[in-house]
Amino acid sequence: MTFFFPRKTGQTDPLERLLLEAREGVKVSHDIQKELKQRIINRIHAPKAIWDALEEATPADAVRERLKVNVLGRIVPEGVGVWDRLRASLTPPSHMQSWLRGKLLDRLEPQPAYAFMPRLLRWSVAAALVLMAVRASPLLFVAAPSRADSSVFLVPTQGDVSVLLGGLWQPVTEELTLHGSVQIRTGKDGYASLLVHDDGVVRLGPGTTFAVHDIADRPVPLSDNATFSLQQGTLWAQGLIPGAVGQGWRLAFGAGNLLLNEGSVSVTRTEKRVDIQVWDRLAHVQDIGRAEDAVLMAGEGVRVIGSQLSGVRKLTDNDESEQWVVQNLQRDAVHRREIALLQQQRRAEVAGILPTSPIYPVKRVAEAVDMLFTFGEEARTQKRLDLASTRLNEAAALLTTGTGAGAEAAAQRSLDEYRQTLLAVASGSGQDVQSLVQQQVMSEVADVSAALPDDESYALKKMVLETSAEIPGSVVKPEDVQKTMVVDTLASLTQRAQEGDILGAVDGFKEILPSLQNAQRPTSDRTVRKETEVALALFADAVREQGGKSETGATIALELSPYLPQEVAPAPVVKTLTDEEVQAIVRQMYDRIYSYKMARSRYNQLLVEFHNIEGNPDRGRILRELYHFLPENGLAQYVRTEFQRVRENVQGQ
Numbered sequence: 210m211t212f213f214f215p216r217k218t219g220q221t222d223p224l225e226r227l228l229l230e231a232r233e234g235v236k237v238s239h240d241i242q243k244e245l246k247q248r249i250i251n252r253i254h255a256p257k258a259i260w261d262a263l264e265e266a267t268p269a270d271a272v273r274e275r276l277k278v279n280v281l282g283r284i285v286p287e288g289v290g291v292w293d294r295l296r297a298s299l300t301p302p303s304h305m306q307s308w309l310r311g312k313l314l315d316r317l318e319p320q321p322a323y324a325f326m327p328r329l330l331r332w333s334v335a336a337a338l339v340l341m342a343v344r345a346s347p348l349l350f351v352a353a354p355s356r357a358d359s360s361v362f363l364v365p366t367q368g369d370v371s372v373l374l375g376g377l378w379q380p381v382t383e384e385l386t387l388h389g390s391v392q393i394r395t396g397k398d399g400y401a402s403l404l405v406h407d408d409g410v411v412r413l414g415p416g417t418t419f420a421v422h423d424i425a426d427r428p429v430p431l432s433d434n435a436t437f438s439l440q441q442g443t444l445w446a447q448g449l450i451p452g453a454v455g456q457g458w459r460l461a462f463g464a465g466n467l468l469l470n471e472g473s474v475s476v477t478r479t480e481k482r483v484d485i486q487v488w489d490r491l492a493h494v495q496d497i498g499r500a501e502d503a504v505l506m507a508g509e510g511v512r513v514i515g516s517q518l519s520g521v522r523k524l525t526d527n528d529e530s531e532q533w534v535v536q537n538l539q540r541d542a543v544h545r546r547e548i549a550l551l552q553q554q555r556r557a558e559v560a561g562i563l564p565t566s567p568i569y570p571v572k573r574v575a576e577a578v579d580m581l582f583t584f585g586e587e588a589r590t591q592k593r594l595d596l597a598s599t600r601l602n603e604a605a606a607l608l609t610t611g612t613g614a615g616a617e618a619a620a621q622r623s624l625d626e627y628r629q630t631l632l633a634v635a636s637g638s639g640q641d642v643q644s645l646v647q648q649q650v651m652s653e654v655a656d657v658s659a660a661l662p663d664d665e666s667y668a669l670k671k672m673v674l675e676t677s678a679e680i681p682g683s684v685v686k687p688e689d690v691q692k693t694m695v696v697d698t699l700a701s702l703t704q705r706a707q708e709g710d711i712l713g714a715v716d717g718f719k720e721i722l723p724s725l726q727n728a729q730r731p732t733s734d735r736t737v738r739k740e741t742e743v744a745l746a747l748f749a750d751a752v753r754e755q756g757g758k759s760e761t762g763a764t765i766a767l768e769l770s771p772y773l774p775q776e777v778a779p780a781p782v783v784k785t786l787t788d789e790e791v792q793a794i795v796r797q798m799y800d801r802i803y804s805y806k807m808a809r810s811r812y813n814q815l816l817v818e819f820h821n822i823e824g825n826p827d828r829g830r831i832l833r834e835l836y837h838f839l840p841e842n843g844l845a846q847y848v849r850t851e852f853q854r855v856r857e858n859v860q861g862q
Contacts, residue, residue, distance in 0.1 A: 360386050360387075360406070361386065361387040361403070361404065361405050361406065361421075361424045362384055362385065362386055362387070362403070362404040363381060363384070363385040363386075363387055363391075363393065363401060363402075363403055364384050364385075364401065364402045364403075364404065365381050365382060365383070365399070365400075365401050366400045366401060366402055367398065367399065367400040368395065368396050368397070368398035368399035368400060368415070369395065369396030369397075369398070369399045370393070370394075370395050370396070370399050370400075370401045370413075371393075371394050371396075372385070372391050372392065372393055372394075373391065373392040373393075373394070374391075378394060381401075387403075387421060387424055388424075389424065390420070390421055390422050390423075390424075391420070391421050392418070392419070392420045392421075393413065393417075393418075393419045393420070393421065394417070394418050394419075395413050395414070395415055395416065395417045395442065396415065396416070397415050397416055398415055399413075399415055399416075399417075400412070400413065400414065400415065401413045403419075403421070405424065406426040406427070407449065407548045407551060407552060407656075407658075407659065408426065408427050408448065408449055408450050408457075408458075408655075409446065409447045409448040409449045409450065409458070409469075410446075410447050410540075410544050411437065411444055411445070411446045411447075412444065412445040412446075412537060412540070413442065413443075413444050414442060414443035414444065414445075414533065415442070415443075416441070416442045416443075417439070417441065417442025417443055417444060418439075418440040418441050418442060419437065419438070419439055419440070419442070419444060420437065420438045420440065421436075421437055422434065422435050422436060422437065422438065423435070423436045423437075427450045427454065427455075427456075427457065427655055428450075428454040428455050428456075428651045428652070428655055429455075429456070431455060431456050432456070432459075433459075434459070435459050435460070435461035435466065436458045436459045436460065437458065437459075437460050437461070438460070438461040438462070439460060439461070439462045439476055439478050440478070441478050441479065441480075442477070442478065443475065443476070443477045443478075443533070444475070444476050445473070445474070445475045445533070445537045446458065446460065446469055446473070446474050446475075446476070447472075447473045447489075447537075447541045447544060447545075448469040448470055448471055448472055448473075449471060449545065449548060449658050449659045450469075450470045450471060450655070450658065451470065451471060451654050451655065451658045451693070452470040452471065452689070453654055453674075453677070453684060453685040453686075453689050453693075454651045454654050454655050454658075454684075455651070455684070456468070456470075457469050457470035457471075458470075460476065462476060462478050462483045462513070463478065463483065464483070464496070464497060464513055464515060464516045465483075465494060465495060465496040465497040465513060465516075465518075466494075466495050466496050467485060467492055467493070467494055468492065468493040468494075468495060468502070469492050469493075470490075471489075471490045471658070472487060472488075472489045472490030472491055472492055472507070473487070473488040473489035473490070473537070473538070473541050474486065474487050474488065474492050474505075475488065475533070475534065475537070481514065481788065482512055482513060482514045483512070483513040483514075484510065484511075484512050484513075485505065485510060485511050485512075485513070486509075486510040486524060486528065486534075487505040487506060487507055487508070487509055487510065488507055488508075488524075488534065488537075488538060489507050489538075489541065489700075490506075490507060490696070490740065491504060491505060491506050491507070491736070491739075491740055491743075492504075492505050493505075494511060494513075494518065497513055497516060497517070497518040503518060503521070504736060504739075505521065506739055506740060506743040507743045507744075507747065508523060508524050508743065508746075508747075509521050509522070509523060509524065510522055510523075510524050510528070514829075514830065514833070515833070517829065517833065517856075519829060542704065545659050545661070546659075546661075546664065548659040549659040549660040549661065549664045549666055550664070550666075552656055552657060552658075552659060552660070552666065553605050553608070553609055553660075553664075553665065553666035553669070554609065555656075556601065556602040556605035556606070556656070556669075557602065557605045557606035557609045557610070559602055560599070560602040560603045560605065560606035561599070561602075561603075563603055563606055563607060563619070564603060564607070564619040564622065564623060565607070565615065565616060565619055576596060576599075579592070580592055580593070580596075586641070586642070587641055587642075587645070590634060590637065590641075590642050590645050590646075591645060593630060593633075593634050594630075594631070594634060594645060594646070594649045596630060597626075597627050597630040597631045597634070597649075598627075598649070598653070600623045600624070600626045600627040600630065601623070601624070601627045601653065601669060601672075601673070603619075603620075603623040604620040604621075604623040604624045604627070604668070604669060604672075605666060605669055607619050607620035607623065608620050608665045608666060608668065608669075609665065620668070621668075624668065624669070624672045627672065627676070628672060628675075628676045628679075631646070631649070631650075631676055631680070632676065632679060632680065634646055635680045635681060636681075643682065646680060647682075647683070647684070650677045650680060650683060650684075650685065651684075653673045653677070654673055654674065654677055654685065657669050657670040657673050658670070661697050661700060661701045662697060662698050662701045662717070663701050663704075663705075667697075671694065674689075674690045674693060674694075675690055677690075678690045688737055689737075691724060691727065692737040692740065692741060694721075694724065695721060695724050695725050695741055695744070696740060696741060696744045698717060698721045699718075699721075699725075699741075699744040699745060699747070699748050700744060700747075701717070702714045702717045702718055702748055703744075703747050703748045703751045705717070706748065706751035706752055706754075706755055707751050707754075707755075709755070711752070711755045714748075714751075714752070715752075718748070725741065725745065786827045786830070791827060791830050791831055791834050792834060794822075794831055795831060795834045795835045795838050796838075798818045798831075798835060799835070799838055799839070801814055801818070802814045802815055802818065802839075802844070811844060812844065812847070815844055815847060815848075818835075819851050828855060829852065829855060829856070832848055832851060832852040832855065833852065835848050836848040836849055836852065
């Protein structure tokens with residue numbers, strides 16, 4: 210609301226006089242300033258009743274228009290534009306301008322006594338600016354090498370999938386990012402996939418309850434804590450964690466644990482037993498009443514009942530033809546290729562300027578400047594390791610986007626420089642330096658784990674593994690590198706043969722034949738030798754299968770026969786007894802034993818029963834059930850002794 214206080218007729222308003230004199234550049238007298246100040250104070254401190262009355266008063270439109278014209282007439286003379294008014298209000302009077310000009314000129318006059326100070330200050334500032342520009346120059350050309358963090362995703366693929374939150378099961382209908390431990394459940398028709406960084410994938414079947422305890426990205430320090438646990442149901446796990454980097458996944462299933470680095474396994478748990486089947490590479494079963502781990506290779510399986518581990522059995526064609534197995538093996542191949550491509554693209558994205566670029570020398574100069582201004586042994590070591598990783602990133606980018614011999618040659622030069630830099634750093638003394646190098650090696654090996662010889666990035670994996678094995682004190686051994694190369698190549702050749710490219714598979718096999726024969730020497734590590742034999746057997750099966758489809762394949766199969774394991778006739782499929790059938794057998798044994806009254810006669814009949822079940826594949830289950838059926842302080846003690854003898858025989862075999 211605008212207020213207007215009319216003046217008396219013939220009286221000069223001090224406010225108007227003040228404005229006129231200020232506009233003309235005349236200094237306002239002290240009396241007029243004092244009178245104006247008093248009038249403003251009186252208006253501010255007017256009685257509350259006056260202000261309330263003014264607030265309630267609403268003048269008519271015509272009155273307000275007259276008031277507006279009157280006020281504007283006092284403030285702005287007619288014919289003066291907006292910009293003129295603004296310029297007049299911002300321009301100080303002439304006497305004020307003269308005073309300011311004099312003050313500024315006095316300040317700008319040089320001081321003879323201190324003439325060197327401005328010059329010294331200018332040189333200091335210039336030197337500081339140059340130093341800052343040089344120090345920051347690498348940021349203009351070099352993308353800092355970094356390992357992009359991946360995540361853990363729960364992907365519902367079919368049916369009901371839920372997670373336990375706050376004590377309640379919450380349905381999951383879309384991709385969910387996990388940030389900690391969680392319990393997952395699938396319905397009777399539910400399927401879900403758990404993508405764990407680029408370390409692998411876990412697929413859950415119907416009616417499965419599964420818990421995630423540790424979502425850390427590998428490699429991690431050794432721990433006895435479980436990564437996952439299976440309460441009930443069926444799962445399929447594919448690990449892509451090289452054994453050279455240390456411990457992979459630990460899956461708890463009640464009585465024991467399954468250790469998985471690289472490979473594919475399926476696990477089914479019910480109330481009474483756990484079935485484990487290995488379909489690729491190998492897995493370890495531990496803590497099942499034995500001092501050493503049970504090593505299972507591809508094509509082998511075991512059954513765990515209570516705290517007892519059955520003998521290792523060969524998987525049959527019926528096992529391999531199950532839809533769950535066929536579908537997951539196909540998904541494993543796709544998932545591995547996707548992870549290998551992701552790892553390569555991740556490196557290519559942070560490579561920065563490539564050696565094929567005209568300004569690449571500028572990048573190298575910037576790196577040298579950055580190293581020059583890095584102080585401290587640990588900081589310089591880390592900087593050199595980062596530069597080695599940058600060379601690896603450049604090679605990945607060149608292999609991804611480069612074409613022609615020039616790009617391949619540049620990629621190889623970057624890989625060679627990576628090797629030289631890493632070995633040069635590793636030659637430095639000091640425990641801290643060695644620790645940094647080992648961490649870098651583990652990270653690099655894990656970041657190229659998924660690549661196979663058919664992938665563009667396999668050159669990176671080969672260089673990283675070979676360089677890691679050359680580092681003094683490295684956890685990566687030359688035999689590990691050789692085994693990895695042979696098994697990777699055999700897996701790729703097997704897939705190529707299964708797809709019908711028998712000629713390409715044979716050519717690749719001939720190239721690795723010397724390395725394969727070296728890995729199968731009797732002096733080689735038993736696990737390495739066995740894993741190589743299993744991979745070779747799978748390749749032989751694929752070649753023979755193609756040999757039965759065409760005359761060319763048959764000729765090639767015959768040519769390779771001296772180098773391939775002999776074809777073994779499939780063992781007869783033995784039907785496993787159901788729990789009800791086992792209980793019925795034990796009940797009959799019990800009736801025959803206690804048909805005698807004398808203790809000696811009962812013992813003799815027990816020995817006869819032991820003899821009758823020899824050769825029965827379910828002898829262990831029968832003895833276990835019989836032990837619980839007989840009185841504990843009676844004949845049960847002899848059953849326990851017989852069970853222990855059978856177990857030792859199985860382990861010896």
